[in-house]
Amino acid sequence: MLEYLYPIRTYLVIAGTIDKPNPMTADWVVPLSHTPALLGVSIAHKRYTKKLIDEQKDFVVAVPTIELLKDVWIAGTVSGARKDKKDLMSVTFTESKSVKAPSIKECAANLECKVVQDVVTGDHTFYVGEIVDVSYGDAFAGGKPDIGDYRFILHVDGASFTTTGNEIVKP
Numbered sequence: 001m002l003e004y005l006y007p008i009r010t011y012l013v014i015a016g017t018i019d020k021p022n023p024m025t026a027d028w029v030v031p032l033s034h035t036p037a038l039l040g041v042s043i044a045h046k047r048y049t050k051k052l053i054d055e056q057k058d059f060v061v062a063v064p065t066i067e068l069l070k071d072v073w074i075a076g077t078v079s080g081a082r083k084d085k086k087d088l089m090s091v092t093f094t095e096s097k098s099v100k101a102p103s104i105k106e107c108a109a110n111l112e113c114k115v116v117q118d119v120v121t122g123d124h125t126f127y128v129g130e131i132v133d134v135s136y137g138d139a140f141a142g143g144k145p146d147i148g149d150y151r152f153i154l155h156v157d158g159a160s161f162t163t164t165g166n167e168i169v170k171p
């Protein structure tokens, strides 16, 4: 029944370390609070990412643009429990500023989170992360998303995605 909420923006949740990074594609990412800055991610119990977040208590939410869709698909269809996704993907992992989980250089922004709460929600665990640091590139240089030059990813269904356009609509 959750299909009625789509299209939904698609992100990468990165767990692990710079030496052993594990990126996972995630639609279920939600802003929760300005002060403190809190961000929630919902991770199925069977994901390798869950094991890594439980061990290390941090993660990074990276914001990909449509050029990264092939890598986003790999991160969302291959489990780090079986394969090292770093070898399959063409992105560059970089040290984050304040957490052990690495960032992705090619992403428009990287939000570094420390887990402050985790709640079992059915077949997923909802991790509440405090955003302790952020890095971003030109897509956010003006203090807001540059939707003219950067196209963000939205998930429609299965292997179908769409992207943002540059039309601004005012209420």
Ligand SMILES: Cc1cc2nc3c(=O)[nH]c(=O)nc-3n(C[C@H](O)[C@H](O)[C@H](O)COP(=O)(O)O)c2cc1C
Pocket: 010, 022, 023, 024, 025, 026, 027, 028, 029, 042, 043, 044, 046, 047, 048, 049, 050, 072, 073, 075, 076, 077, 078, 079, 080, 081, 155
């Ligand atoms: C577009 C897309 C969105 C996804 N969103 C989520 C999500 O929000 N939560 C989740 O647990 N899995 C989600 N998945 C599935 C995981 O990304 C996928 O099972 C991945 O292979 C898990 O990797 P891991 O085992 O290395 O953690 C999504 C997959 C795709 C393709």
